[in-house]
Amino acid sequence: MQEFKNEIIDISTLPKFEDVKLQPLQKEYFKVMLIQRSVFYTIFLIPIIALFFIDTNDFFEGKLIYGLLFWFVLVLLNFFYLKLSFRKKGFALREHDVIFKSGVISETTTIVTNNRVQHVALHQGMLSRIFGLASIELFTAGGSASDLKINGLLFEDAKKIKESVSERIIEITEEAKEQSVTLETEHQSDYQVIPNENNEPDDTI
Amino acid sequence: MIQSNFDFSIPQRQSLIGIFVLFANTLQKSIRALWPIILVFVFNNKEYKPFFIYLTIFGIVVLITIIAFxxxxxxxxxxxxxLEEFVIESGIFNKTKTTIPFHKIQKVTIDQSLIQRIFSVHKLELDTAGSDxxxxxxxxxxxxxxxELKRSLLENTKEKALLVPETELVERQDESFITISLPSLLKIGITSNYLISFIYLIGIFSTISENLKQIGKENLIDENINQLERLPIVSLLLGFLIFSFTAIIITNLVITVLKYFNFTIKKDGKSFVLTYGLLNIKNTIINPEKVQIIKITQNFFQKKLNINTIEIFQASSDMKRASVKDRTKIPGCNTTEKEQIVKLIINRLPAKEVTLYPNIRKLLIGILFFIILPVSIGIVINYTTNRFPVNAIGLMISLYSLIMGLILFISYKNYRLFISDEFIVQQSGAWDIDHKIIMPYxxxxxxxxQFFWQKLTNIGSIELYTAGGRIxxxxxxxxxxxxxxxxxxxxVEVSKENWM
Incomplete structure (x- = not known):
């Protein structure tokens, strides 16, 4: 099955993933994140104020201002971090793979090649829909840690990515099918009946 | 189609004589589940009337017979x-229905264990790839x-043309490829898994003491401990060490031999079959195409004894997700056997063309987090509580630093990434040295x-994900x-090879 090949690979002439110009995420996506966080922090504010009103022993008397100040600093820091991390995020689509870079303290670059993608998911939340945004998720067989999710794409772009990657998956499946016809391998993926979880009959009495 | 005496389209039962096999099976399971209680009753000093004992045994036998029936x-x-499926219905109260589509069946094995041989019945098992x-x-x-069941299953599976072609109707006499000998297993038993056996032993002791407590015999343990306390501390410590060490080794030996007895590897066309076990015989199919990572482990003693442990990580047959990954262990193979097995899976031995070394900072960071930080915390705590005198704490710190430093240094020295055009091999570990082999495609x-401060020094990390785990x-x-x-x-992008 495995044909032996041994061509020399000249590393220096290969395209460099690190030199690829990354596209930033849509500016609107930052607004979406801001709105989401704002809602979250407003809800977070409720217990602080409630504490002040329920307080029967007057323990928090006059201390509400500190609570609010703490809350304010927290929100400010978080928004600052959000802005930083938004700026750090970027993606690139190449002919054969998708690159995504993110992280403020630790910069992570994830690369998924199109011919290893199992399936593609396109997500669109309520807020994203208003701004015409969508996110795309590429699933590989490498487990959840290696799945690639890119938020804040234009809906049109996301659709294009999904289509192009899906096409590639179909191509590969067809190639594999042709192979399996000629080689009679046991591989088939479009027919799935998963046996019952408890399929050890002798374990049930 | 050959004329069959059985119509497998209507539900069939097993042989009536098979009840004995099921009886033995149920008995074995009950003993395994209840052995601490049985042990406690046997060693309980209370006098039972013989009649009562016989009655209990009789009752248990009747109960198990009923369950078996x-x-x-x-x-x-x-x-x-x-629907092109093989269906098994089982369970007395919890009904289980197992369906196996024909196209998933990889192999049908007919086997006989000791008990089955006594009653001249056979065991039939269906295998799907990648599953223990x-x-x-x-x-x-x-x-x-x-x-006949095997024949009808294979006939139908063959019609689907998805079965591995090598699985032929006619029973071929598979020749044994590698057999792991008992001495090799014993060597593995005394040189590995100390930690796991230790935990296992603690588990056994706690079950026993728990059961003793339940029947009000906890003073049995207390008395023994009180007697021990009269001994001098050094001999007590030494005795404890010797005792636990022997106990660990004995458990290790027993577990290893029970689990991996008569470990044979048979080649079966493209894939190969592992058969092992003393009480429960296990069959595992390894399909080289589905193998994602090969891990070879060896420690200092094992190197001297010329034995290795090989672990094979396969991608799951169905979902193609790493979450259902499967590991198979091959214990105690010597260097030639190891090379044979590796060649069997990946055709050749990995070459080491390029070597990546860790930066010295890896060692320094290790020293910071595992020596300097804990030691300074220890010093601060001791300074405030005055629990130990200065010379005692000094001795402890230097001993700890020495051992930890040695471990860190050795693992730094062993940490390597070997790269060739066809393989990537990661070497790591201080005591047990692992080699993880993957193929780029x-x-x-x-x-x-990369952390932002690592940009200056130009260092960073990499993770490679396969369908059977990552390195x-x-x-x-x-x-x-x-x-x-x-x-x-x-x-990866030019590869046309099937990665599973």
């Missing part, structure tokens, strides 16, 4: 020709029925990672890493 009665199997667990097993059927995704290499020259990443991406 019910299991026999409710166990049915049939072939659904329309049997998808389905029928414990006791007559030989004629087993052969089996990579699913690549992640590079990583950290604190290495980031330029070299990026160069290799570009090469691997190229290799």
């Amino acid at each position: 019910l299991r026999y009665w409710f166990f049915k199997f049939y072939i659904d020709y329309q 667990k049997k998808e389905a097993s029928i414990k006791a059927i007559s030989q004629q029925m087993a052969v 089996k990579i699913q995704a690549i992640k590079t990672q 990583s290499f950290s604190t290495a020259n980031f330029e070299e890493i990026k160069e290799q990443v570009n090469k691997w991406l190229y290799q």
